[in-house]
Amino acid sequence: MKSVDYESVMARRNETMLSALGLDYAPFLQHPVTFDYEALMAQVAYSLDAVREIQACAGVGDTALIELRQINRLVRKLAPKGRGARIFVKDEAANPSGSYKARRAALSLHHAKASGFKGAVAATSGNYGAAVASQAAMRGLDCIVVQEVFDSLGIGQPEIVEKGRACEVYGAEVLQLSVGPELFYQFLRVLEETGYFNASLYTPYAIAGVEPLGVEIVEQMKAATGAAPDAVICTHAGGGNLTGTARGLIKAGASACKVIAASVDLAGLHMASDTDFNRKHFTTGHTGFGIPFAGWPDRTDVPRNAARALRYMDRYLLVKQGEVFYVTEALARLEGLERGPAGNIALAAAIALAQEMNADQTIVVQETEYAGAGKQPSAQLSFARDRGIDIRRGDPEDEVPGTSVVIPDHPSRLKLRDVDLPRVRKSLIRKAKGMMPEGSALNQEDIDFLAAETRSVPQFVRDCLKAMSDR
Amino acid sequence: MKCKTGDWVRIRSVILAPHERAASIPDETRAVPLEMRVKGWLVTQEAAIGDKVEIRSTLGRGYHGTLEAHNPPYGHDFAAAIPELLRAGEELREMLAEADGEIA
Numbered sequence: 001m002k003s004v005d006y007e008s009v010m011a012r013r014n015e016t017m018l019s020a021l022g023l024d025y026a027p028f029l030q031h032p033v034t035f036d037y038e039a040l041m042a043q044v045a046y047s048l049d050a051v052r053e054i055q056a057c058a059g060v061g062d063t064a065l066i067e068l069r070q071i072n073r074l075v076r077k078l079a080p081k082g083r084g085a086r087i088f089v090k091d092e093a094a095n096p097s098g099s100y101k102a103r104r105a106a107l108s109l110h111h112a113k114a115s116g117f118k119g120a121v122a123a124t125s126g127n128y129g130a131a132v133a134s135q136a137a138m139r140g141l142d143c144i145v146v147q148e149v150f151d152s153l154g155i156g157q158p159e160i161v162e163k164g165r166a167c168e169v170y171g172a173e174v175l176q177l178s179v180g181p182e183l184f185y186q187f188l189r190v191l192e193e194t195g196y197f198n199a200s201l202y203t204p205y206a207i208a209g210v211e212p213l214g215v216e217i218v219e220q221m222k223a224a225t226g227a228a229p230d231a232v233i234c235t236h237a238g239g240g241n242l243t244g245t246a247r248g249l250i251k252a253g254a255s256a257c258k259v260i261a262a263s264v265d266l267a268g269l270h271m272a273s274d275t276d277f278n279r280k281h282f283t284t285g286h287t288g289f290g291i292p293f294a295g296w297p298d299r300t301d302v303p304r305n306a307a308r309a310l311r312y313m314d315r316y317l318l319v320k321q322g323e324v325f326y327v328t329e330a331l332a333r334l335e336g337l338e339r340g341p342a343g344n345i346a347l348a349a350a351i352a353l354a355q356e357m358n359a360d361q362t363i364v365v366q367e368t369e370y371a372g373a374g375k376q377p378s379a380q381l382s383f384a385r386d387r388g389i390d391i392r393r394g395d396p397e398d399e400v401p402g403t404s405v406v407i408p409d410h411p412s413r414l415k416l417r418d419v420d421l422p423r424v425r426k427s428l429i430r431k432a433k434g435m436m437p438e439g440s441a442l443n444q445e446d447i448d449f450l451a452a453e454t455r456s457v458p459q460f461v462r463d464c465l466k467a468m469s470d471r
Numbered sequence: 472m473k474c475k476t477g478d479w480v481r482i483r484s485v486i487l488a489p490h491e492r493a494a495s496i497p498d499e500t501r502a503v504p505l506e507m508r509v510k511g512w513l514v515t516q517e518a519a520i521g522d523k524v525e526i527r528s529t530l531g532r533g534y535h536g537t538l539e540a541h542n543p544p545y546g547h548d549f550a551a552a553i554p555e556l557l558r559a560g561e562e563l564r565e566m567l568a569e570a571d572g573e574i575a
């Protein structure tokens with residue numbers, strides 16, 4: 001029998017992951033840094049149309065695109081004359097499990113079933129677990145979700161608890177863990193025990209499953225306004241949402257459309273801290289995932305991550321927790337849409353961005369998610385208040401994550417805060433340089449790869465490398 | 472409370488004791504064990520909260536651990552309205568009403 005202590009299980013991680021994926025990563029692991037990303041994506045053996053058909057059979061996709069007319073009037077009132085782009089939202093809450101994650105799960109589980117797996121395992125904090133469980137249920141596959149839920153006192157914040165409940169409702173066996181990255185160890189043990197499919201968020205299937213979202217945006221915007229949108233804003237965490245959407249936009253011919261990431265600013269809170277765990281009022285779409293994944297995508301449960309957001313990101317905006325709660329209220333009150341937190345992160349950024357853009361331009365917020373018990377501001381902020389977080393009106397700029405939530409006292413308080421993308425790019429390049437064995441240098445092919453990885457140009461990469469070796 | 476075979480229960484077990492935990496995590500996390508909770512049908516004949524028991528999950532997989540709860544409620548709900556947000560909603564409505572006729 002194999003030993004199942006921490007070191008032994010972690011030492012077998014590569015073989016365990018590989019046998020649970022039904023994909024051959026060997027061609028993409030020959031060089032420490034450089035690989036053919038498009039060839040990795042081409043491992044998906046289905047055309048875009050075939051993907052759409054597979055998803056349609058599973059009730060996924062083809063969601064409504066809604067113009068936010070009241071919010072757009074508000075934006076026009078706040079914006080300088082001639083400014084105020086029109087905002088539209090893609091109502092992804094209409095997917096079977098209530099979020100765009102159903103798109104990622106649908107293609108992955110189709111592939112798992114086609115490859116003969118009897119079940120699937122997902123390590124996820126939430127919506128994706130529900131999506132995998134839902135898609136597994138449809139296909140008669142078993143589903144196990146390994147989820148970080150509680151702090152050491154056994155307390156979980158309401159949205160996490162809701163996400164766990166959703167997984168159970170779709171028939172998943174849910175292993176609920178206390179805080180810590182060693183969740184991955186338990187995940188590997190389950191894969192070893194069951195031989196089930198690793199329904200990773202980061203396979204080419206999981207990303208190709210999002211591409212139709214980008215395509216639908218272009219089709220629906222053309223029908224509604226006669227043109228593709230000028231900007232699409234994606235709530236960003238691990239980067240699959242943005243990567244898949246951007247690839248779909250390009251496939252639909254909208255290469256000029258700006259792709260913008262948005263995350264909630266949780267600066268100062270540690271993602272692996274038992275005591276910070278319940279002081280976050282967002283469970284995804286925050287900087288705790290968004291910044292590290294933008295700067296280095298290969299930190300996941302697959303050997304090469306197919307979600308490579310920095311390749312597609314034109315801009316990266318941060319919003320405050322209080323701003324998102326405010327915008328959630330605005331969406332309900334002004335548009336009659338009660339939706340969950342994730343999409344409203346991008347919406348908060350869109351309201352600020354629209355005021356900078358011209359009145360004849362358009363922005364698409366590319367998702368909503370469902371609102372159930374635990375997901376509302378009422379649940380989150382009541383829980384926060386009980387735990388001593390200061391909740392008040394004012395300037396969200398004064399918000400301190402883990403200590404306060406500042407709900408804007410006026411819509412003009414919604415602000416654009418740019419992440420310094422050149423810095424993120426440099427940090428990726430530095431890390432790549434560090435991956436090279438002693439004595440070997442990055443050649444022209446590697447530099448071209450890093451330029452593509454960072455949405456920059458070879459000269460930028462060379463300048464960064466030079467600055468690093470001069471120091 | 473006594474639980475009997477076939478009851479839907481939740482158990483708890485330790486996956487990693489503090490000394491077995493990863494070196495890279497914050498001190499407050501390494502000070503406590505990594506724990507797991509899972510629900511299933513009680514296999515053990517009769518047990519009280521705190522007893523060592525065996526369960527079968529909904530997929531039929533077996534788990535051992537300490538019996539923690541009999542059919543525990545999820546516990547989360549909508550909680551209470553947030554007055555700060557209610558006021559914000561009213562203000563936004565007013566702003567739009569005032570803007571009627573002002574903007575296209």
Ligand SMILES: Cc1ncc(COP(=O)(O)O)c(C=O)c1O
Pocket residue numbers: 099100101127128235236237238239240241242284285342343367368369
């Ligand atoms: C509803 C929803 N939107 C957006 C995201 C962010 O997606 P990604 O992690 O691919 O960046 C998530 C994922 O956690 C999500 O569940």
